[in-house]
Amino acid sequence: MGAPKKSAARVSVSEDHDELVRVPLQAILLADSFTTKFRPITLERPKVLLPLVNVPMINYTLTWLESAGVEEVFVFCCAHSKQVINYLEKSEWLSQPNFTVTTIESQNSVSAGDALRVIYERNVIQGDFVLISGDTVSNMSLTQALLEHKERKKKDSKAVMTMVIKRSKTNPAIHQSRLGTDEIFMAIDPNTKQLLYYEDKADYSKGTLHLENSLLADNPSLSLHHDKQDCYIDICSPEVLSLFTDNFDYQHLRRHFVKGLLVDDIMGYQIFVHEIRSDYAARIDNFRSYDTVSKDIIHRWTYPLVPDIMNIGNTATKLERQGIYRGSEISQSQSAVIGPFTVIGSGTKIGNNTKILKSVVGEGCKIGSNVLIEGCYIWDNVTIEDGCKLRHAIVCDGVIMKSGSVLEPGVVLSFKVVVGQGFVVPAYSHVSLLQQPIEEDSDEELEYADSTSAITSTVDKTDGVIASKVLDTHFIPASELGFGGVGYVWPKCEGGHEEEWRHSVAPITEDKILEAVKAMEDELELIHDGKNLPLSGELIPNSNDDSDDDDNDDSRDDFDKEVEATFLRAVHENIQENHLTLEVNSLKLSYNKIAADCAGALFYAMMKYAVDMPHSSADSLVQNVEAILTKWKKVLTSYLNDMDEQIEVILKFEEMCLESAKEYAPLFTKILHYMYNEDIIEEDAILSWEDEKKDADESDRVFVKQAQKLIQWLKEAPEEDDDEDE
Amino acid sequence: MDFQVVVLAGGVSKKLLPLVSKELPKALLPVANRPVLSYVVELLELSNLKDLIVVVEGEDAALNVGAWISGAYADRLHVEVAAVPEDVGTAGAIRAIARHLYAKDILVVSGDLVSDVPIGAVAATHRRHDAVVTALLCNAPISGPLESVSSGGKDKTKKPGRYDLIGLDPTKQFLLHIATGAEVEKDLRIQKSILRAVGQIEIRADLMDAHLYAFKRSVLLEVLEQKGAFNSLKHDVLPYLVRSQLKSEVLLNGIPQAEENGSEKVISQSNQQMLSQILANASEPTFHLRHTLNTNGSDSVRRTHKCCVYIAGSSKYCARLNSIQAYNDINRDVIGEASHLSGYSFSAHNNIIHPTAELGAKTTVGPHCMLGEGSQMGDKCSVKRSVIGRHCRIGANVKVVNSVVMNHVTIGDCCSIQGSVICSNVQLQERAILKDCQVGAGFVVTAGSECKGEVLAKKWN
The missing domain is CATH 2.160.10.10 (Hexapeptide repeat proteins)
Structure with missing residues (x-):
C-alpha cells in the first residue's frame, strides 16, 4: 500500500528539485484542538473562535500564515464546524488576493491523525506544507526554516518534518512552562539539528531519562534539552500525510507520530528542529497559556500581531501610554481607574470608582461602580453590576454578574451564566449553562458537542431575555450560583481537574510552589536511595542474578500457598491421603517443581497447621505436631525418597523456626528426633545437613548446635551398628 | 600552592604483559627512552607542583620506582613513594595513604598520563568554582595506529573510540553526567532532576576522562570512608559525586562552620526574592546556586556541590598508557606529532x-x-x-x-x-x-x- 504512494511522493520531490512546476506554499490549519482543555467554553463555541485580546484566535494564525508567504490554507473544521465556516465566510479571509482559504469539513474526526487522513484523501497537498493548529500565535519568519527544510530534503528525502522550537525555561519545581504546558525532554543532534528524542507527558515517578545507546552510535555528541518549548508549528513534506494514512492508528501529532518516527524508526524517516530566537511563537493549549499569550500580545512581543495594528472587525483600537489599549466609544467615569496593560473594547461603559488592572475587557460590556477587575479576561456584552470583585477569571459573552458577587482566582464563567447577588464563586470553578457531559471515555479527546451547539450558537443581543428564559427552564441550577444565578458549577471530578491550578488563568500560588519544591526534594531523595540508579561498582554486576532470584521466589511463594491451601482442605474435608498426594502432584507439575519443593511445602503446611491449632504449652504443641505428622506421614514420605528432599525439609524447618513460627525454635531437636524416629528423616540426611552447615555463619548454625546432641548420638550409633554386624 | 599531588603509578599491569614485570613496573616503562612516569612528574613540575606522593601497587614495584625517582629527582622534588597492596583499586590506594593527606585540595593523577595539558589550569578551575571535584577531559584518541593506515596496512574505517559518555552544561564548565566503563555501551540514563535544573545537557562521546582529578580533600576522604564498596575513583567516586551534586550528602563536616552560618543567613533573606523569581521563571547565573535557593523555608538549606571539568584544547596532547596499543601509539607520537613532549631536541x-x-x-x-x-x-x-x-x-x-x-x-x-x-x-x-x-x-x-x-x-x- 505504501509503495505507490512513496513513488508518487518522489515524483513531486523531483519536480520540486527541477523547479519545473512551482508548487505554492500550502498550509493545513487545524481548527480543532481535539482536546477538552477549554471546556466548558468549547461546548458552545470552537476554540479557534474564542477571542484572544478581543480578536478570535484563528485570525492570529491566518494573519501570520499570510504574512509568512503561505499562499493556500486548508482550514480543517471538525467541532462546531458550521460556526467556523460561517465565521470565515463572514470575514474577509475567503476573498483575499494571493491567499486562498479553503475549508475542509469533517464531522467524524476525533484527532489530528484523522484530520490529516481526511486531507490526504482529498489529495490537495502538492508540496511541502505548514502544519499548524488554529490556536497558534506567531510572528516568526518562515523563510529560513523553509529553506533549511528544503535543503535537507534535497540531500536526504527522509527528512520529512521540521519542528519549530523556542527556548523557554521550564520551572523545574512544577514541571511546566509559563505556557502551562508539560515539560518536554528533547535530545537534539547539535550539528544536524536532528531530533533524536522527544518526551512530553513525562512520567514524574521516573527520575531518570532513558536514552538508547544507539542514539550515540553515530553522533559524537547530542544535547539534551529541558529548556525548549514546542511551538507546534511544523513544516512537513507530503510524506507526512501518507505516513498518517499508512499508520492508521496514529492519532496525536506528537505522542504518536513523532514518537513513532523516533522510536520505531519507520523507514528511516527523520525529524529536524528549527529554533527561533527572537521571534514569537506559542500555542494556546490551556487557560494558562491563554493568559500568558494574551499578556505577550499586550506587551507587544507578537508585533505586528497587536490589537492596534490587527484591526480585525470594524472598530479601531488605539494604544495609549502605559500599554493601555482602548476601543472607540468607551464611556468611562472620571473616577474609574484603568491600570497599565489593559485592553478595553469599544462601546464598553465603566462606572464610578471602578478599577480595571491588567485585564482585557471586550466590546459592549457594562461595568458598574466600585468594581474591581484584576487580571481578568472579560469577553463581549458582559454585565458586571456594582461592587463586584473579579480576580484572574475568564468571563465569556453575555455573562451577568449581579451586584456584590465575587469571582475568586481561576474561575471560568461560560456563556450567559448569571451569578447571583453577593454570591462568591469559589476558586477554579468552571461554570456553564450546560451540564458537564458524562464522559463516554472513548471520546475523551473530543471537543465535540453538536447537540448543544445549535442552541447557543446564535448570539442574541438581548441577553436578559435569554437568561430569564433559561432561568425558567432550569430551576435547580439557580441555587448553585446564589439567588437569581443561572448555571451549573461543574463538579471537579475529572482526573485532570485535581491539579487545575496548573492550567488555570490564576497565577500559581506560593504554597503550590513550595509544595512542588518539596516534592522535587523528595524525588531527589528517591534517586539517592539508589533504587533508580544503582551505583555502578556495587550493584550492577549482581542485578541480573537478583531479578532471577526474585522470580523464583515469587513462584515458590505461590506454590507454597497453593500446597498449604490444598493441605488444609484435605484436613478439614477429610480427604484421603492418596488423593492429597494426587493433588500435590498436579500442583508440582503445573508449577514445574521438583519433589523437594513439594516436601518442603507440605512440611511447611503441616507445621503451620500444627502451630495454628490450639495448644497451651510447648508439650502440647509437640503433641500436635506428632499427631499431624503421624497422620499425614505417608503423603510427606512419598516425596522424601531422596536425601536432598529430606535435607530440604530440615532446611525448611530451620527457616520456620527462624522466621514464621518461632515457637518451634526451642523444640527443634525434639521434633527432628521425632521425625527421625518416625523414619521421615533419615540419619544420613541429618548428618549431611550438619555437614552442609559446617562453613556457615555462626548465626546460621544455631540449630546445628541445638541438635548437636542428636547428631553426636547419631554419629556414635552407626559405629555400634557396625560393631554388631561384625 | 595548597595542592597535594597523588600520582597513582599502578603496579604490574596485566594489560601490559609481557612488557612489564616486577623489575619494570608500568610506571617505569620507557616512552622514548624515558620512564613514562617522568612525563607526569615533569608536567607537574612545570606547574610548580613539587610535593608528590607516588603510590605504587606491590612492594617490589614500589622499591624499583622509588629507586628511580630518588636517582632522577632527588634534588628537585619532594617525592614520597608509598606501596599499597595489589588490586586495591584507585579508591583503595587513596584510602591507604589517607593519613598522609593534609592539603585542602588533592590532585590525583594517573602515573601513565602523557600529556602537555597545563595541570595548573586544572587546579585553578577547581579553585575558581570551589568544586568538590574537577576532572580533566581530553579528546578521545582515534584508536588504531594512524601510521599503519597511511602505510596501507589496516582497515581505515575505525571510528573514534568511545571511552566515556560525558554530560556537560552549555558553558562546558560543569560535569553533569558521566558514564564510564561498561556503562558506556548501555543505554543512557540521565537524571531528570539535573536536566531540569540546568535546562540543557550536552552529551559528548568524543571526550575522555584523562584520569586527572582535583578533589576537595575533606569530600574525597569522607566519600571513601562512607562508601566502603567504592573501588575506583573513576567508576565509583566520580559518578557518585556527579550524581549527587544537587543533593549533596558530603560537605556536612567539610565546610568551615563560620562560612556555613554566613551563607545560610544570606539564603534565608534571599528566599523571598527567589520565590518571585521562580514565579517569573527567571534565570540565574549558575544552576547550583539557583537550586540551593529553591528551599522550602529557611530551616533546611539544600546542599549542592559542584563537579567541574577542564577540557583540554584540541591541540593539546593527552594519552594514557594503559594498553599495548597505547604504548605503541604514545611512543610514536612522542617522537612524532607531539615531539615537544619528549624533551629532546630533534636534529x-x-x-x-x-x-x-x-x-x-x-x-x-x-x-x-x-x-x-x-x-x-x-x-x-x-x-x-x-x-x-x-x-x-x-x-x-x-x-x-x-x-x-x-x-x-x-x-x-x-x-x-x-x-x-x-x-x-x-x-x-x-x-x-x-x-x-x-x-x-x-x-x-x-x-x-x-x-x-x-x-x-x-x-x-
Whole structure:
C-alpha cells in the first residue's frame, strides 16, 4: 500500500528539485484542538473562535500564515464546524488576493491523525506544507526554516518534518512552562539539528531519562534539552500525510507520530528542529497559556500581531501610554481607574470608582461602580453590576454578574451564566449553562458537542431575555450560583481537574510552589536511595542474578500457598491421603517443581497447621505436631525418597523456626528426633545437613548446635551398628 | 600552592604483559627512552607542583620506582613513594595513604598520563568554582595506529573510540553526567532532576576522562570512608559525586562552620526574592546556586556541590598508557606529532640520534626516530618511526618500522621488525621476522623465525 504512494511522493520531490512546476506554499490549519482543555467554553463555541485580546484566535494564525508567504490554507473544521465556516465566510479571509482559504469539513474526526487522513484523501497537498493548529500565535519568519527544510530534503528525502522550537525555561519545581504546558525532554543532534528524542507527558515517578545507546552510535555528541518549548508549528513534506494514512492508528501529532518516527524508526524517516530566537511563537493549549499569550500580545512581543495594528472587525483600537489599549466609544467615569496593560473594547461603559488592572475587557460590556477587575479576561456584552470583585477569571459573552458577587482566582464563567447577588464563586470553578457531559471515555479527546451547539450558537443581543428564559427552564441550577444565578458549577471530578491550578488563568500560588519544591526534594531523595540508579561498582554486576532470584521466589511463594491451601482442605474435608498426594502432584507439575519443593511445602503446611491449632504449652504443641505428622506421614514420605528432599525439609524447618513460627525454635531437636524416629528423616540426611552447615555463619548454625546432641548420638550409633554386624 | 599531588603509578599491569614485570613496573616503562612516569612528574613540575606522593601497587614495584625517582629527582622534588597492596583499586590506594593527606585540595593523577595539558589550569578551575571535584577531559584518541593506515596496512574505517559518555552544561564548565566503563555501551540514563535544573545537557562521546582529578580533600576522604564498596575513583567516586551534586550528602563536616552560618543567613533573606523569581521563571547565573535557593523555608538549606571539568584544547596532547596499543601509539607520537613532549631536541632530519650511537654504512634513520646512547647499527639498516633504546647491537640489513626496541637488545642480521615492541635484553637471531609482536624481556627469538601478532615471552613459573 505504501509503495505507490512513496513513488508518487518522489515524483513531486523531483519536480520540486527541477523547479519545473512551482508548487505554492500550502498550509493545513487545524481548527480543532481535539482536546477538552477549554471546556466548558468549547461546548458552545470552537476554540479557534474564542477571542484572544478581543480578536478570535484563528485570525492570529491566518494573519501570520499570510504574512509568512503561505499562499493556500486548508482550514480543517471538525467541532462546531458550521460556526467556523460561517465565521470565515463572514470575514474577509475567503476573498483575499494571493491567499486562498479553503475549508475542509469533517464531522467524524476525533484527532489530528484523522484530520490529516481526511486531507490526504482529498489529495490537495502538492508540496511541502505548514502544519499548524488554529490556536497558534506567531510572528516568526518562515523563510529560513523553509529553506533549511528544503535543503535537507534535497540531500536526504527522509527528512520529512521540521519542528519549530523556542527556548523557554521550564520551572523545574512544577514541571511546566509559563505556557502551562508539560515539560518536554528533547535530545537534539547539535550539528544536524536532528531530533533524536522527544518526551512530553513525562512520567514524574521516573527520575531518570532513558536514552538508547544507539542514539550515540553515530553522533559524537547530542544535547539534551529541558529548556525548549514546542511551538507546534511544523513544516512537513507530503510524506507526512501518507505516513498518517499508512499508520492508521496514529492519532496525536506528537505522542504518536513523532514518537513513532523516533522510536520505531519507520523507514528511516527523520525529524529536524528549527529554533527561533527572537521571534514569537506559542500555542494556546490551556487557560494558562491563554493568559500568558494574551499578556505577550499586550506587551507587544507578537508585533505586528497587536490589537492596534490587527484591526480585525470594524472598530479601531488605539494604544495609549502605559500599554493601555482602548476601543472607540468607551464611556468611562472620571473616577474609574484603568491600570497599565489593559485592553478595553469599544462601546464598553465603566462606572464610578471602578478599577480595571491588567485585564482585557471586550466590546459592549457594562461595568458598574466600585468594581474591581484584576487580571481578568472579560469577553463581549458582559454585565458586571456594582461592587463586584473579579480576580484572574475568564468571563465569556453575555455573562451577568449581579451586584456584590465575587469571582475568586481561576474561575471560568461560560456563556450567559448569571451569578447571583453577593454570591462568591469559589476558586477554579468552571461554570456553564450546560451540564458537564458524562464522559463516554472513548471520546475523551473530543471537543465535540453538536447537540448543544445549535442552541447557543446564535448570539442574541438581548441577553436578559435569554437568561430569564433559561432561568425558567432550569430551576435547580439557580441555587448553585446564589439567588437569581443561572448555571451549573461543574463538579471537579475529572482526573485532570485535581491539579487545575496548573492550567488555570490564576497565577500559581506560593504554597503550590513550595509544595512542588518539596516534592522535587523528595524525588531527589528517591534517586539517592539508589533504587533508580544503582551505583555502578556495587550493584550492577549482581542485578541480573537478583531479578532471577526474585522470580523464583515469587513462584515458590505461590506454590507454597497453593500446597498449604490444598493441605488444609484435605484436613478439614477429610480427604484421603492418596488423593492429597494426587493433588500435590498436579500442583508440582503445573508449577514445574521438583519433589523437594513439594516436601518442603507440605512440611511447611503441616507445621503451620500444627502451630495454628490450639495448644497451651510447648508439650502440647509437640503433641500436635506428632499427631499431624503421624497422620499425614505417608503423603510427606512419598516425596522424601531422596536425601536432598529430606535435607530440604530440615532446611525448611530451620527457616520456620527462624522466621514464621518461632515457637518451634526451642523444640527443634525434639521434633527432628521425632521425625527421625518416625523414619521421615533419615540419619544420613541429618548428618549431611550438619555437614552442609559446617562453613556457615555462626548465626546460621544455631540449630546445628541445638541438635548437636542428636547428631553426636547419631554419629556414635552407626559405629555400634557396625560393631554388631561384625 | 595548597595542592597535594597523588600520582597513582599502578603496579604490574596485566594489560601490559609481557612488557612489564616486577623489575619494570608500568610506571617505569620507557616512552622514548624515558620512564613514562617522568612525563607526569615533569608536567607537574612545570606547574610548580613539587610535593608528590607516588603510590605504587606491590612492594617490589614500589622499591624499583622509588629507586628511580630518588636517582632522577632527588634534588628537585619532594617525592614520597608509598606501596599499597595489589588490586586495591584507585579508591583503595587513596584510602591507604589517607593519613598522609593534609592539603585542602588533592590532585590525583594517573602515573601513565602523557600529556602537555597545563595541570595548573586544572587546579585553578577547581579553585575558581570551589568544586568538590574537577576532572580533566581530553579528546578521545582515534584508536588504531594512524601510521599503519597511511602505510596501507589496516582497515581505515575505525571510528573514534568511545571511552566515556560525558554530560556537560552549555558553558562546558560543569560535569553533569558521566558514564564510564561498561556503562558506556548501555543505554543512557540521565537524571531528570539535573536536566531540569540546568535546562540543557550536552552529551559528548568524543571526550575522555584523562584520569586527572582535583578533589576537595575533606569530600574525597569522607566519600571513601562512607562508601566502603567504592573501588575506583573513576567508576565509583566520580559518578557518585556527579550524581549527587544537587543533593549533596558530603560537605556536612567539610565546610568551615563560620562560612556555613554566613551563607545560610544570606539564603534565608534571599528566599523571598527567589520565590518571585521562580514565579517569573527567571534565570540565574549558575544552576547550583539557583537550586540551593529553591528551599522550602529557611530551616533546611539544600546542599549542592559542584563537579567541574577542564577540557583540554584540541591541540593539546593527552594519552594514557594503559594498553599495548597505547604504548605503541604514545611512543610514536612522542617522537612524532607531539615531539615537544619528549624533551629532546630533534636534529635537522627530525630525529634524535645520540652522539655515542654508531651507524654502519648505508644505514638510514628516518624522521620520527630515536636511537639511544651507545647503540650500534650495522650496514644497510633502515629505521622508520621507531624508538631504539640504549646499548643495542643491531646487525646488518635490519629493518625496524613502527616499533619500540628497548635497551640492550641484540638483533641479528637481516631481521625485520614491524609494529612490535622488543623489551630489554631480548636476543633476535638472524633473519627473524616480527610483525605486530610483543617480545618479553630476555627472550630469545631463534634464527629465521617468522611471527605475526604474537606475544613472545619467557614462561613464568
